Amino acid sequence: MPELPEVEVVRRGLQDHVVGRTIERAEFYSARVARRHHPGAHHHAEQLADNRVAEARRRGKYLWMVLQTPDGFHQGLITHLGMSGQLLVEAVDAPDEKHLHARFTFDDDGPELRFVDQRTFGGMALSDLDEAGVPEAIEHIAPDPLEAAFDQKAVVAAMKKRHSAVKRALLDQDLVSGIGNIYADEALWRACVHGERLCSALSKPVLGSILDHAREVMLEALGQGGTSFDALYVNVNGASGYFDRSLNAYGQEGRPCRRCGTPIRRESFMNRSSYSCPRCQPRPRVARLATR
């Protein structure tokens, strides 16, 4: 379940193994992987040959390679890993994966780049870049808490105006990007706030502290995700070690809260699971009522 730290691990893998190389050929094996690229997968593949990978960048859970065409134009090749997407750097003679959707070979005859995705929630698309070098296709995605463009004061103000659950806001990539179900639960646990409390009912300092905790927990995860990185495997499972050792809430149902010992509970929220401490993170006292 790649969220910001896992995607950043992948970006660093691309930085180390792909940036600076020139694509020789791109092949797409399913239209679905390029479904966000409206001209289609065939066009997609055609546009990629002879492009030099100039940079590997990330915003939230989106990753993109800045490609330079032979004419010197720049464009973005966006990748979103979805639930189960992986970018793998592998020897050209390595056997194909069962869910291989795209392959990129390079003119140096070195290892190739593959996009493998079991559940096909992920995808790739080409997009023009804006003045800031961000693909136009993802301009709606808000800056993430780790980038310089992140304006926490503005995000807190926007949250304060929302009449929806605070966890829903944390997961809204148009408000703040990079946070998924795991790190939302972890940030809320650290801040001692139940995810179903309304944004508008929380103080700005509390909203700010939730964002601070989100940033901190993702930075910690990133520190650990880097350690399990394998040179030939641009891993989306950077959090695997992190899962076992450091998660305080997510997936911990029934285990004692590390602050107070109360068993962690699991609740259904937005058709997903939310984990929290019943004592440290009491549910909002008044049931949320639809105002209209």
Next chain:
DNA sequence: CTTTTCTCCTGTATGC
């Protein structure tokens, strides 16, 4: 306009 729900997908785990 804002907010919520639905849908896409398949491997793994669980229940009868």
Next chain:
DNA sequence: TGCATACAGGAGAAAA
């Protein structure tokens, strides 16, 4: 053993 069902969940479209 086999079959059915639940679950994992990001993001965008559709609905309310």
